[in-house]
Amino acid sequence: MVPAIDKVLTAAMEGIDMDLMADTIKGEIMSHLNRLETSPHDYFAMACVGDHISGMGSTIEDMLQKGSRMKALQTKDEAFWKELVAKWFINRPRVEVVGIPSIKLSEDNEAAENARVEAQKAKIMTEEGGLEKYGAALDEVTPYHCNFTCA
DSSP states (O other): OOHHHHHHHHHHHHOOOHHHHHHHHHHHHHHHHHHHHHOHHHHHHHHHHHHHHHOOSOHHHHHHTHHHHHHHHHTOOHHHHHHHHIIIIISSOOOOOOOOOOHHHHHHHHHHHHHHHHHHHHHHHHSTTHHHHHHHHHHHHHHHHHHHHOO
């Protein structure tokens, strides 16, 4: 097992901070209610899309009952959470893939990107009206873009 994951799982089995768990669940309930209150159109639209895609017919009802399910979790004791960790993380077969970044590949990618950028700059500079043309195109789309993202 990866040492960091092993350390977390071992710590969880030794003891769970139930105050932190209660605060986390309360925060999730508040976040759920906030989404319902501030963006009901998005919330219900996503429920309808999920319901349609899954074809199960229960997605909307499940989303609406999330608050009551979270409240039920608030009543669970430490033994419940330890059993959950053991069932889903410790007593399950798993595959751990540990990736080691390649310094050479990173350097090659950086060099290729720098070369691409320089070639693009050279192309734009040699085109007739290159900078002005691309600047005008940027000015044209900037107001539209800023309506959605700029504060």
